Amino acid sequence: MKHHIQDLLTRAIEQLQQDASLPAELSSDIQIEHSRGRGKEHGDYASNIALMLAKAARCNPRQLAERITDALPQSSQISRVEIAGPGFINFFVTSNAFQQIVVDIHNAGEAFGRSTIGNGQVVQVEFVSANPTGPLHVGHGRGAAYGAAVADLLVAAGFKVHREYYVNDAGRQMDILAASVWLRYLEQCGEAIVFPSNGYRGDYVRDIAATIHNAHGNTLRHPAQAVMENLPADANKDGSGGDKEAHIDALIARAKQLLGNAHYRTVFDAGVDTILHGIREDLEMFGVVYEAWFSERELVESGAVERAIERLKKSDKLYERDGAWWFRSSQYGDEKDRVVVRENGETTYFASDIAYHMNKLERGFERTIDIWGADHHGYVPRIKAALQALGEDPKTLDVLLVQFAILYRGGEKMQMSTRSGEFVTLRELCDEVGRDAARFFYVMRKCEQHMDFDLELAKSQSNDNPVYYVQYAHARICSVMRQQQEKGLDWQRDDGFANLEQLSEPHEQALMSRLSRYPQVIENSALNHEPHQLAYYLRELATEFHTYYNAHQFLVDDSAQRNARIALITAVGQVLRNGLALLGVTAAETM
RNA sequence: GCGCCCGUAGCUCAGCUGGAUAGAGUGCCACCCUCCGAAGGUGGAAGUCACAGGUUCGAAUCCUGUCGGGCGCGCCA
Structure with missing residues (x-):
């Protein structure tokens, strides 16, 4: 119907242009809106075209509206056309044309509402992608609900959608998890361990440790003294004292040294596999499914990260300084240059991400959408810079930033931190309020809007939801x-x-x-x-x-x-x- | 300090590619089932669209500045 009215207006304006009563070069997209006024006083559809064209046509909007309506072709679906207010053209649809919608819905069934506007364009949607260092919490839930809805909407609009979860199963954070698991294991063996301030403290770490203990007994045990001796001092709770980063890095190195590669791998894999399995289950429970789970570790092992770095080096997009390799992102609108290879030879998360986005394009996705937490917004310029430096069009990537869901319990704000283990998991939320309520509640607000999520309110099963x-x-x-x-x-x-x-x-x-x-x-x-x-x-x-x-x-x-x-x-x-x-x-x- | 997001009814939020009298839920007040499910419906009170300028026929919407809140500014991810 909208297109029908659009067509009528287009023809009317062309008619006027032929009569030379309107400038021929006039061009404007004709926007048809459903009328907003109360009741039917503004008709069923409205166009502000006369207001838009008035200036170019050098006459006042109401007069122009009259000339346009006079030139409108007859239509069996329109019962009446009125000019109102400053020059709106209001269309009243015949009741026959209206009733047809009932037949259309019955005939189309589940397909009603789908369109082909996406034209089969292939779009990749990456969302959640939380590090497998702990279970998903309510913050991830918003990204999951939002991403899944966006993906499904795109499918309904005729796009071909590939949903993907990027698994950060490589890198330092995973080593910290492995070290945390091992230390809890040692505790369960009876060793007196001082847990590092930078370690993961959640109960799930103890659970994983217990599973390892059951499976492997004391074979991974080393005396606490051997583990802890000669480590750089840890920081105190208030951040004073030693260097918590140096401490945990040394602890990781010690774990690798004492356990050896094979045993370290056992602990490491137990951690990642258990947590990733849990994340998959939680998302499945939440009704969120992916076409692919993309492993960062596999990306690294395939040499893709190295290839990306070489490609950038070759085109002089990288330079060496202070023993590290820097990407010239400031040449592409970023605030400063960014490190891709650290002084110690390890590549950064950013390096992996460049390779990952390069890989997306190599796989032939015409558009990609990244859905990130809003705390990563500073990251957008550098990833777009990388795409540009690789000779790709950064406009093919849309980054959608989802603001935090601020948690309240009975009006009191809650602090959440994965590392401290104090958070409400997505699973707990769904157990309390139900999956349907959670999914709907999460998408009630546009993504850039901060969201207050009161657990007591959501739990109460009241009509508020x-x-x-x-x-x-x-x-x-x-x-x-x-x-x-x-x-x-x-x-x-x-x-x-x-x-x-x-x-x-x-x-x-x-x-x-x-x-x-x-x-x-x-x-x-x-x-x-x-x-x-x-x-x-x-x-x-x-x-x-x-x-x-x-x-x-x-x-x-x-x-x-x-x-x-x-x-x-x-x-x-x-x-x-x-x-x-x-x-x-x-x-x-x-x- | 710099950058991004937000500021609309008591509360939570729509409306923002400029258009008609700024909307909804919730809360509050008054009503409505011998009738297909009252987890519902009807009516009412409730607003300096943070503030100040600007752009124009017209600004909650666009521009500039100010104030307030959130987030970011690592050889972390």
Whole structure:
């Protein structure tokens, strides 16, 4: 319908241009919007085209609007056109054209709302990608819910989507995890260990240690004294005293030395594998699935990082200083140059990430989307710089930054830190509030908005959480259909289609109008990466259904009216299911 | 200090590629089921769109500055 009106306006303006009553070089995208005004006073669709073109046409907007409407071709789908306010053109759609949406929804079913606007373009979406140093917590949950929704929306909009989790299973943080696990293991063997301030303190580290102890007994045991002697001093809690980084690095070196490669690997792998397995399970439970889990370690071992560095060296994008290799990112808009190879010969996380993004392009993705926590925003310029330095177009990469979910427990802000082990896990959250509530709640806000997440409120299962409201609308529709069967009233879909002119109540008109907007909502949500638009839409649709439900009986004696109304509400049910599915929320038949 | 994000009803947030009287949920007040599920509906009160300038027919929306909050500014990831 929107495109139809757009077409009518285009033809009207071309007509005026031929009459030379409008400048020929005039060009403007014709924007059609659903009217926002209360009730129907502003019609069903509106265009501000006359306001947009008034200046170029050198006449006042209202006069221009009149000339445009005079030139509009006739359409069987438009009942009336009005000029209002400063020069808006309001279109009133015939009720026949409106009712068609009910038939369309039934015919398309699950496919209703999908489009081909993405044109099969291949887009890779990387999200969550939390380091496997601990279980996912509620902060990761937001990225997971958001990323999954964006990916599903893109699929609905006709893109070909490849979802990927980048596993940082190489590098220093993983060594710190391995050292932490080993020290807990030694404790369980009875050694008196002073745990490093920089180690991972969560209970899950003890669990992994216990598993190792069960499997390997004391074979990995070394005396505490041998482990701890001659280490650089650790820092105190307040940061004073020794160097915590030097301390933990020395501890890692000591672990490798005492255990030897094979045994160190045993501890290391036990840590990564256990945690990664947990993360996969948690995401699966959360309804988030990936096409691929991409291992940083495999990237390094394949030589891709080395190749990336060589490629940059060859084109003089790297230089040596203070024993390290630096990337000239400041030449591409970054604040300063960045190290890719450390003085000790180890490559940095950044080096891996350059290789990873190079690899994405080599795999043929036309567009890539990275979804990161907002604390990484300073990282965007350097990764775009790297793409540019490699001769790639940085615009093919969209980085979406998800702000933190600030946790409250009963109005009190909670501090979270993976290292200290004080955090609420995603699993705990879902156990408490349910997966559906969590998924919906997370995408209610646009990603750059800070989010307050009060656990007590979410746990209370109160009506504050709008997911129940939307699900209830769906359950109610299902309930009506159960009643229809129990009462032995028959429901003939085709008879309903044939009697859609019965749907003349304002509530019914409002619902059909809302339903007709759904495809546009999907398109906007997908292209703008804004699942919250869909969440809001679903709540509005649910509201209009509940209002209708309270105002009118559906299971009436008049079969023509009954079938028409059931056709309408089952169409509503279909759209609720389609929309909730895209957000990863179930549409239960009973609650 | 520099950079990014945010500031809209008591609270949580939509609206931001400039357009019509700034919306919703929640909370508060008053109502509505002998009727398909009251996890619902109807009505009401509630706003200097942080502040100050600017751009123009028109600014919550764009520009500049100020204030307030969050985050970042490692040879960590």
